[in-house]
Amino acid sequence: MDYSLIVATGDLEKLKAIAEFIVESHPFKITTEPSPGMVMIRVIDPLEKTPFYLGEAFVTQCEVEIDGNLGYGCVMGYEEERALYGAILDAIMGNDHELASKVRPMLALVEKEILQRYEKETKKVARTRVNFDVKKG
Amino acid sequence: MGYVAVQGGITAIKNAEELTKYMRLRGKSIPLSVKQIQDQMRFLVDRVMGEGGLYSPFHASLAIKQAQGDPIEASFYLRAYRSTLPRLTESLPLEMEEMRITRRISSAFKNIPGGQILGATTDYHQRMLDFSLLEEEESQVEEFLHKQEQEKSEESPSWGPFRKVVDILREQELVKPTPEKVEEPIFDITQNSVAFPAPRSARLQMLARSETGGILALAYSSMRGFGSVHPTIAELRVGFVPVNIPHPYRKNKNLTIGFVEITEVEIVAKFAAEEKGEKPYFTLGYGICFGSNELKAISMAVLDRAMKEKEAKAPAQDQEFVLLHTDGIESSGFCSHFKLPHYITFQSALDRLRSTQEKQKKIKLTKEKRL
Numbered sequence: 001m002d003y004s005l006i007v008a009t010g011d012l013e014k015l016k017a018i019a020e021f022i023v024e025s026h027p028f029k030i031t032t033e034p035s036p037g038m039v040m041i042r043v044i045d046p047l048e049k050t051p052f053y054l055g056e057a058f059v060t061q062c063e064v065e066i067d068g069n070l071g072y073g074c075v076m077g078y079e080e081e082r083a084l085y086g087a088i089l090d091a092i093m094g095n096d097h098e099l100a101s102k103v104r105p106m107l108a109l110v111e112k113e114i115l116q117r118y119e120k121e122t123k124k125v126a127r128t129r130v131n132f133d134v135k136k137g
Numbered sequence: 138m139g140y141v142a143v144q145g146g147i148t149a150i151k152n153a154e155e156l157t158k159y160m161r162l163r164g165k166s167i168p169l170s171v172k173q174i175q176d177q178m179r180f181l182v183d184r185v186m187g188e189g190g191l192y193s194p195f196h197a198s199l200a201i202k203q204a205q206g207d208p209i210e211a212s213f214y215l216r217a218y219r220s221t222l223p224r225l226t227e228s229l230p231l232e233m234e235e236m237r238i239t240r241r242i243s244s245a246f247k248n249i250p251g252g253q254i255l256g257a258t259t260d261y262h263q264r265m266l267d268f269s270l271l272e273e274e275e276s277q278v279e280e281f282l283h284k285q286e287q288e289k290s291e292e293s294p295s296w297g298p299f300r301k302v303v304d305i306l307r308e309q310e311l312v313k314p315t316p317e318k319v320e321e322p323i324f325d326i327t328q329n330s331v332a333f334p335a336p337r338s339a340r341l342q343m344l345a346r347s348e349t350g351g352i353l354a355l356a357y358s359s360m361r362g363f364g365s366v367h368p369t370i371a372e373l374r375v376g377f378v379p380v381n382i383p384h385p386y387r388k389n390k391n392l393t394i395g396f397v398e399i400t401e402v403e404i405v406a407k408f409a410a411e412e413k414g415e416k417p418y419f420t421l422g423y424g425i426c427f428g429s430n431e432l433k434a435i436s437m438a439v440l441d442r443a444m445k446e447k448e449a450k451a452p453a454q455d456q457e458f459v460l461l462h463t464d465g466i467e468s469s470g471f472c473s474h475f476k477l478p479h480y481i482t483f484q485s486a487l488d489r490l491r492s493t494q495e496k497q498k499k500i501k502l503t504k505e506k507r508l
Contacts, residue, residue, distance in 0.1 A: 002230070002391075002392075002393055003161075004391075004392040004393045004394070005379065005393040008393055008394055008395045009151045009396070010396070028175075028431050036222055037222055037224065037225040038191070038219065038222045038223070038224045038225065039224070039227065039228050039382055039394065040224055040226075040228065040325075041190060041192070041226055041227055041228045041229060041230050041231065041380060041397060042227055042228050042230045042231070042323070043228065043341075043425060044230045044231075044318065044409075045337070045341060045423050045425075046233070046301060046303060046304075046403065046423065047303065047317055047403065047421045047422075047430050049201045049315065049316050049317065049318045050337045050338060050341065051230060051318075051323050051324060051338065052323055052324075052337070052338035052339075052340055052341040052342050052483045053227075053325055053326075053327075053338070053342045053347075054220060054231075054342070054345050054399075054425060054426075054427070055186075055190045055191065055192060055342075055345060055346055055427060056190060056191050056192065056222075057191070057192040057193070057228075057380060057394075057395070057397060058191055058192065058195075058196060058222070059250075059394055059395075060194035061225060066219075066244065066415040069387065072385055072392075074225070074382065074392060074394050075192065075394050075395055076192070076395030076396075076397070077195060078193070078196070087280075090392075091275070092418075094384070094387055094390065095303065098282065099271060105413065118237065121239075122237075122296055124285075125238070125239050125240075125254060125256055126254070128240075128254055128256055128257075128258075129252045129253065129254050129255075130252075130253050130254070130255050130338065131252075131253070132247060132253070134247065
């Protein structure tokens with residue numbers, strides 16, 4: 001799972017702990033404060049392969065600098081903290097910073113939780129799988 | 138004659154606003170939290186997001202609270218708020234194969250690869266009021282959720298892949314072969330005025346943010362025979378699709394920024410050959426919208442198909458008729474403006490009526506004199 005997906009859907013407290021671990025030894029500077037914006041969502045219609053715009057999604061974006069490396073975070077929703085942690089993680093993971101190898105297993109734990117949550121939901125949905133019989137006569 | 142504005146009335150308007158707030162709160166019940174609306178009014182939230190054109194469950198819920206439950210008013214607030222936000226970028230095209238499916242049915246085929254999944258639906262409920270909800274208490278909710286949490290499913294379900302039914306039809310040469318990806322620039326209705334005939338990208342964007350009731354009415358007219366698209370649902374899916382954007386300064390790196398819940402429908406309609414003597418295929422329609430809103434997605438697919446007719450013989454086949462009359466914000470705005478004072482315009486109509494009546498009276502008198 002890509003680190004941005006973990007940022008977008010992982011437990012906020014756990015992401016906060018990872019971000020704190022990073023900035024404890026490598027101070028950061030916010031170059032763009034968490035701020036709202038929109039991302040236009042593109043879709044390709046499956047019938048005629050026409051690309052079109054479905055509508056916009058509200059996002060929060062943020063940018064930081066750590067050891068001269070820029071990091072950009074962008075997440076859907078009104079999520080200032082998450083966007084900040086995303087930017088911090090991007091500065092480390094996206095630039096292959098020396099801390100990346102230590103952060104990777106921490107992210108893997110958050111990923112595991114996400115997958116467990118998905119599996120739980122999938123099992124609930126799977127219980128509604130149906131096989132209608134065509135009525136005879 | 139044009140509209141002549143009025144002025145004044147500030148005190149009464151302010152008092153009317155305060156009265157509106159009072160009407161919401163006078164029952165002295167606990168104020169609704171935005172989170173409650175977001176969690177428990179999900180279909181309404183989805184509808185407002187779709188019609189407002191902004192995917193944000195939080196802001197849509199706030200708008201619903203402010204609009205006191207009026208979906209069109211709430212969509213208006215959301216669309217107005219949207220206009221204050223900067224557009225940062227465009228997403229990469231949604232990859233529908235990556236959808237986390239929560240519901241998926243086909244009314245065309247009994248057996249579809251991956252299976253039919255009812256998901257959370259009320260389709261098979263009897264429409265009877267559930268009076269037990271009157272007794273719903275926090276402890277019951279906790280108990281229910283605890284039970285759900287503890288529920289153990291013995292095995293992991295075999296899950297997916299969920300191939301698109303329309304692709305299977307295509308393989309069997311029942312629908313037209315997949316065209317090459319269209320490279321024409323995407324029309325953006327939020328930036329440009331639409332002229333007719335509109336490009337397909339504009340049509341789909343307009344339908345995706347149209348008002349549910351509006352497109353349902355027009356699609357229903359077609360189903361009943363005015364344009365005659367009797368749909369068979371090849372596939373209806375509801376689920377969560379990841380949204381990816383290109384990293385602003387890292388080449389070949391994409392960021393996943395979250396998931397968008399969507400409803401997607403492909404309908405099969407009557408078969409036809411493009412030209413006489415050519416191979417006939419089933420014709421198709423496509424519908425998609427934010428959130429879980431199946432009536433809207435099906436209606437969109439019906440209208441998409443109906444508007445493909447070369448010659449419009451019914452309202453639902455006429456692009457301009459369909460697309461210009463189904464935007465909830467525009468139609469409600471126009472309808473609402475009639476509530477504003479039209480004193481001068483109406484005075485003019487009164488003058489004209491009185492003078493016409495006077496003339497008619499004189500003519501009548503002259504005729505009587507002659508007699």
